Amino acid sequence: MDKIKVHDKFFNVFISEEMIASRIDELSKQINDDLAGKDLLFIGILNGSFLFAADLFRKIDMDARISFLKLSSYEGTESTGFVRRLIGLNESVKGKTVVVIEDIVDTGKTLEGIITDLRDKEVEGIRVATLLLKPEAYKGDYKVDYVGFEIPNNFVVGFGLDYNGLGRNLRSIYTLSK
Ligand code: IMP
Ligand code: MG
Numbered sequence: 001m002d003k004i005k006v007h008d009k010f011f012n013v014f015i016s017e018e019m020i021a022s023r024i025d026e027l028s029k030q031i032n033d034d035l036a037g038k039d040l041l042f043i044g045i046l047n048g049s050f051l052f053a054a055d056l057f058r059k060i061d062m063d064a065r066i067s068f069l070k071l072s073s074y075e076g077t078e079s080t081g082f083v084r085r086l087i088g089l090n091e092s093v094k095g096k097t098v099v100v101i102e103d104i105v106d107t108g109k110t111l112e113g114i115i116t117d118l119r120d121k122e123v124e125g126i127r128v129a130t131l132l133l134k135p136e137a138y139k140g141d142y143k144v145d146y147v148g149f150e151i152p153n154n155f156v157v158g159f160g161l162d163y164n165g166l167g168r169n170l171r172s173i174y175t176l177s178k
Contacts, residue, residue: 004174006157006167011174015149020131020159020173023148024052027129028059030146031099038097039124040064043089045071045110047168048103051160052131052148056101067091071110093118097125103160104132108140115142132156132173151175 002013042060044053046068057066069089098118105111111128118126129146136153157163158170167174 003177004170006163006174009163010177011157011167012177013172014151014156014175015159015173017159017171020148021055024055024131025059027146027148028056031056031127031129032059032061035097035099035127036062039095040099041091041093041096042066042099042101043091043114044068044101045103045114048160048162049101049131051168052103053101056129065091065096069114071113089117094122095124097127098123100126100128102128102130104134104156105130105140105144106134106137108138108142111142111144112140131159132161 004011042057042064044050044066067089100114102111115126127145128142130144131148133144133147133150134153135150155176156173157167158173160168162168
């Protein structure tokens with residue numbers, strides 16, 4: 001299906017299921033090479049990253065842990081600009097190399113909050129993997145380490161990303177029709 005409806009809005013297919021899978025494969029290879037030998041903890045940011053986190057983590061071929069944090073800064077199709085911390089981290093991060101897994105980095109507010117928190121906790125290193133990055137919207141200083149796809153500043157759904165709760169189970173990524 002190339003054109004779909006979620007709630008009241010229409011979306012067109014933008015990044016296919018196959019493209020997503022092959023890009024995640026490439027990212028996992030880079031991470032396996034770059035971070036070999038580290039005490040690794042992946043932290044998926046819920047809800048949006050759960051599918052990306054699962055597919056990426058499945059391809060990590062060394063000892064690694066995974067945990068999840070729940071944060072939220074979005075309402076409808078707009079970032080509210082502040083981040084609500086919904087579930088904290090109860091895992092010890094001290095001495096670990098943490099790989100933050102995001103579905104999408106938009107303004108970067110969410111990421112900034114996470115990185116600030118982690119820097120206070122004596123981690124060995126921080127890396128960030130995001131499936132999508134909107135360079136035109138991103139205002140952060142942190143250079144995101146692993147980016148699946150750079151996309152224009154349009155609202156997208158699918159592969160974990162939602163529009164007001166729906167669309168997460170779409171297998172491809174769709175962009176809002178103009
Ligand atoms: P930021 O804090 O502005 O970078 O926003 C990051 C969070 O907002 C992401 O983790 C997503 O959950 C959500 N988000 C940003 N852009 C989109 C989008 O285009 N579609 C769906 N959710 C989005
Ligand atoms: Mg998110």
